[in-house]
Amino acid sequence: MKPPAELIEKLRAAKRVAVLTGAGVSAESGVPTFRDAQTGLWAQYSPEDLATPRAFLRNPKLVWEWYAWRRELVAGAKPNPAHLALVELAGRFPEFQLITQNVDGLHQQAGSRNVIELHGNITRTKCFDERTIVTEWAETGDIPPKCPRCGGLLRPDVVWFEETLSATDLNTAMRASASSDVFLSIGTSGLVYPAAGLPIAALGHGATVVEINPQPTPFTAKVHFALAGAAGIVLPELVTSLRE
Numbered sequence: 001m002k003p004p005a006e007l008i009e010k011l012r013a014a015k016r017v018a019v020l021t022g023a024g025v026s027a028e029s030g031v032p033t034f035r036d037a038q039t040g041l042w043a044q045y046s047p048e049d050l051a052t053p054r055a056f057l058r059n060p061k062l063v064w065e066w067y068a069w070r071r072e073l074v075a076g077a078k079p080n081p082a083h084l085a086l087v088e089l090a091g092r093f094p095e096f097q098l099i100t101q102n103v104d105g106l107h108q109q110a111g112s113r114n115v116i117e118l119h120g121n122i123t124r125t126k127c128f129d130e131r132t133i134v135t136e137w138a139e140t141g142d143i144p145p146k147c148p149r150c151g152g153l154l155r156p157d158v159v160w161f162e163e164t165l166s167a168t169d170l171n172t173a174m175r176a177s178a179s180s181d182v183f184l185s186i187g188t189s190g191l192v193y194p195a196a197g198l199p200i201a202a203l204g205h206g207a208t209v210v211e212i213n214p215q216p217t218p219f220t221a222k223v224h225f226a227l228a229g230a231a232g233i234v235l236p237e238l239v240t241s242l243r244e
Contacts, residue, residue: 001229001237002237002241003225003227003234003237003238003241004225006225007208007210007224007225007238008238008241008242010181010182010208011092011182011238011242012242013181014093014180014181014182014208015093015094015095015181016093016094016095016096016176016179016180016181016182017089017093017095017096017097017180017181017182017183017184018096018097018099018173018176018177018180018182018183018184018198018202018207019086019089019096019097019098019099019183019184019186020099020100020101020173020177020183020184020185020186020188020195020198020199021082021086021098021099021100021101021102021107021186021187021188021231022100022101022102022185022186022187022188022189022192022195023101023102023187023188023189024186024187024188024213024214024230024231025080025082025083025100025102025106025186025187025231026077026102026104026106026187027187028080028082028187028230028231028232029077029078029079029080029083029104029106030073030076030077031073031074031077031102031104031106032073034047034051035047037069037070037073038050042066042069045062045066047161048161049062050062050063050066051063051066051158051160051161052160052161052162052163053128053160053162053163054162055160056128056153056155056160060143060144060153060155061143061144063144063155064143064144064154064155065143067122067155067156067158070122071122071123071156074104074105074122074123077104077106078106078109079106079107079109079110080106080231080232081232081233081235081236082186082187082230082231082232082235082236083106083107083109083110083112084110084111084236085235085236085238085239086098086107086110086112086235087110087111087112088239089235089238089239089242090112090113092242095176097114097116097172097173097176097177097180098112098114098115098116099115099116099118099173099176099177099195099198100115100116100117100118100119101118101119101188101192101195102117102119103117103119103120103121103122103158104121104122104123105117105121105122105123116169116172116173116176117169118159118165118166118169118170118173118195119158119159119165120156120157120158120159121157121158122156122157122158124156124157125137125154125155125156125157126154126155126156126157127147127149127150127152127153127154127155128147128152128153128154128155129147129150129152129153130147130149130150130152132149133157134147134148134149134154136148137154165194170194173195173198174197174198174201177198177199177201177202177205177207178201178202178204178205179205180202180205180207181207181208182207182208182209182210183198183199183202183203183207183208183209183210184210184211184212185198185199185209185210185211185212185213185219185223186211186212186213186231186235187212187213187231188213188217189217189218190211190217190218190219191217191218196219199211199219199223200219203222203223208224208225209222209223209224209225210223210224210225210226210227211223211225211226211227212227212229212231212234212235213226213227213228213231214228214229214230215228216228
């Protein structure tokens with residue numbers, strides 16, 4: 001289905017575009033959402049058992065192994081047509097900011113640059129105590145491994161429940177959203193704050209707001225254009241229409 005002609009005109013006239021992507025985009029690459037990944041052995045645990053600082057301090061081995069398992073799922077995933085379409089879209093505007101709630105790094109794998117990862121990246125590791133990124137450590141058999149600098153426990157570089165997002169990342173994302181001419185909300189439920197506040201900020205500052213999602217969300221009635229469908233289908237159609 002071709003995108004509305006009015007939307008294509010808005011995009012052609014736009015100088016500043018901001019995009020927020022959520023779990024729906026990764027799901028099209030076969031990456032399960034946090035809760036969808038809680039199958040088999042992991043079904044018995046609640047998110048509070050697996051993804052909070054308290055859970056990690058209580059049982060660091062369990063939490064490390066949960067994320068090691070999720071890393072394996074991510075390692076087998078490849079960017080889908082939605083990721084690739086966003087790379088091409090980025091080259092069409094003087095200012096383009098991609099913001100994601102996803103932690104799998106698939107946007108960068110597809111070729112996107114300067115991605116704001118609001119919830120971190122599961123492929124990175126950091127020291128629990130010092131909060132610094134760690135790329136190498138001694139393989140001693142410890143689970144989780146120890147920080148080579150301070151001896152503290154290592155953890156995935158993701159934002160857990162009960163933790164705050166990076167103020168720098170959030171402020172940059174908010175500025176890009178509020179100053180955008182067109183804002184695309186793709187594959188996200190619009191329920192998880194503070195990310196859900198970004199399209200609201202764009203709307204409040206006069207941007208044309210577009211939602212791409214297979215199912216309606218609480219935000220659907222407020223947007224200018226709601227394109228129902230999978231991101232991997234709708235975004236390439238959008239790019240094709242811009243080329244014509």
